[in-house]
Amino acid sequence: MGFEAFYSQRSNASGGLGFIGPSAKTQDTLLDLREASALVPKTNLFSSFVPSSDQVLPVGIGFQLWCDDIQVAADSVKEFKPCAAWLYAPRNGQKDLDKWSLKIRTASPQTQIWIQIGTLAEVKELLRGSQLPDVIVVQGSESGGHGRTKDGLGLISLLPEVADVTEGSQIPLVAAGGIADGRGAAAALCLGASGIAMGTRFLAATETRISRGYQNEVVRANDGAVNTTRTLLYNHLRGTFGWPEGYSPRTIINKSYEEQRAGVPFEELKKRHEEAQKAGDSGWGPDGRLATYAGASIGLVREVKDAAAIVDEVQKSTLRIFTGLTSGIV
Numbered sequence: 001m002g003f004e005a006f007y008s009q010r011s012n013a014s015g016g017l018g019f020i021g022p023s024a025k026t027q028d029t030l031l032d033l034r035e036a037s038a039l040v041p042k043t044n045l046f047s048s049f050v051p052s053s054d055q056v057l058p059v060g061i062g063f064q065l066w067c068d069d070i071q072v073a074a075d076s077v078k079e080f081k082p083c084a085a086w087l088y089a090p091r092n093g094q095k096d097l098d099k100w101s102l103k104i105r106t107a108s109p110q111t112q113i114w115i116q117i118g119t120l121a122e123v124k125e126l127l128r129g130s131q132l133p134d135v136i137v138v139q140g141s142e143s144g145g146h147g148r149t150k151d152g153l154g155l156i157s158l159l160p161e162v163a164d165v166t167e168g169s170q171i172p173l174v175a176a177g178g179i180a181d182g183r184g185a186a187a188a189l190c191l192g193a194s195g196i197a198m199g200t201r202f203l204a205a206t207e208t209r210i211s212r213g214y215q216n217e218v219v220r221a222n223d224g225a226v227n228t229t230r231t232l233l234y235n236h237l238r239g240t241f242g243w244p245e246g247y248s249p250r251t252i253i254n255k256s257y258e259e260q261r262a263g264v265p266f267e268e269l270k271k272r273h274e275e276a277q278k279a280g281d282s283g284w285g286p287d288g289r290l291a292t293y294a295g296a297s298i299g300l301v302r303e304v305k306d307a308a309a310i311v312d313e314v315q316k317s318t319l320r321i322f323t324g325l326t327s328g329i330v
Contacts, residue, residue: 016311019060019086024240026069030076033061037080056110060084063100066091066244070103078107086137088116089146091244094125101131116176118148123162127169135172137197138162142178142224144200144295149230149248154178156191163192180300182317189318198314200295205307213281217292219303220285221252224296228252233260234291237273252292254285 020036023029042055061082063073066089077085085104090096101113112134117123118141126133139147140155155177163173175188176197185196202208203218221227230248233256235241251257256269269289276289283290305313 015315016307017058017060017083018307019062019084021062022064022068026063026072029061029063029068030072033057033059033076033080033082036082042081056081056083056108058083060086060114062086062088064089065096065100067242070100073100074103074107077104077111081108082111084112084114084135086114086116087133089244089247093122094129097126098129098131101133105131114174117162118143118152118158120153120158120161120165121151123165127166132169133171135174136162136166137174137176138193140175140177142296143176144203144228144250145293146243146247146249147177147230149246151246155188159188159191159193178295178297180295180297182314182319182321184297184300185314185318186321196314198310200297201301201310201314202307203294204301204304205310206304207307211281211284213284213288214290214292215304216281217252217284217288218294218298218301221292221294222299224294224298228294228296228298229257231257233257233269234293236266237270237289238291249291249293250295252294252298254288254290254292256289 020029020032023032036059037057040057040059042057057080059082061077061084063085065087073085087097087100090100097115101115104111104113113131114135114137115126115133116137116139117126118139123136123138126136138155138159140158141147141152142154155175159173159175166173172194173192174195174197175191175193176199179185179188179196179198180201188196200218203210204215208215228250230250232243232248234251235243235249237256256273259272260266260269273289276283279288282288284292
């Protein structure tokens with residue numbers, strides 16, 4: 001994700017909770033956390049998900065466990081006390097999740113642990129672990145970014161089954177993957193979620209730190225079933241290797257992927273990719289070659305808006321749907 005601190009400030013003001021996504025290096029993510037702490041005052045009144053008697057920074061921080069530095073992460077959490085730490089993609093499964101959860105809780109007891117899963121097996125492991133999370137983020141296969149590949153499942157089937165397995169645990173579920181408007185939010189709440197997380201929709205927020213060409217492509221593209229795919233190609237073209245087995249990002253299809261499918265050798269694709277990097281915003285788009293990580297909900301993202309406006313719009317739309325159902329208006 002990589003939303004800047006200003007995004008978190010404005011979305012929080014509208015009733016949302018913003019997370020700073022992981023960077024290539026843990027230290028870079030922490031620079032964002034330091035900036036957020038200078039922009040956003042600490043509080044204890046901002047979200048029903050993260051109640052606390054102690055003041056915390058009303059901004060979450062995300063860590064990719066397979067590549068982030070646990071000690072650097074714990075030190076930063078201790079210093080800045082973000083309200084939540086979102087943990088994802090452990091190389092050693094539940095063992096790493098338990099290790100990270102304990103380390104962060106020791107550093108900052110008031111920081112909640114959010115753990116993202118994409119399969120029912122992961123949920124069962126979580127419930128058997130030594131460190132139960134405060135929130136479980138249930139990611140459907142429609143999601144953008146790095147999701148589960150062969151063993152992933154769509155949110156409409158995965159979420160209710162997770163809700164059944166976690167019944168009685170009192171752990172809130174947050175739905176993620178394919179949600180871009182009030183209709184998706186309302187559906188997720190009906191399926192058993194206590195809240196929703198959106199990533200792709202916020203790629204089209206004015207505050208998001210991505211290139212204009214990337215943002216324009218997210219707004220332009222539609223029909224995610226046809227025009228997006230899960231592939232590690234763009235990771236490798238960018239020099240990113242090492243993701244744990246079973247994870248792959250969803251991206252909007254462009255020339256790089258099409259030419260790989262046509263048999264163009266990787267070294268030639270990499271050369272063309274490097275040339276596209278020098279082309280500025282034209283490096284994205286159907287005739288471009290640069291990575292455009294996005295979810296299957298791209299057809300629902302049609303314009304760029306302030307983060308606060310997006311949160312407000314989704315909240316009001318969701319409320320209208322439920323109000324219409326209770327009043328008999330379908």
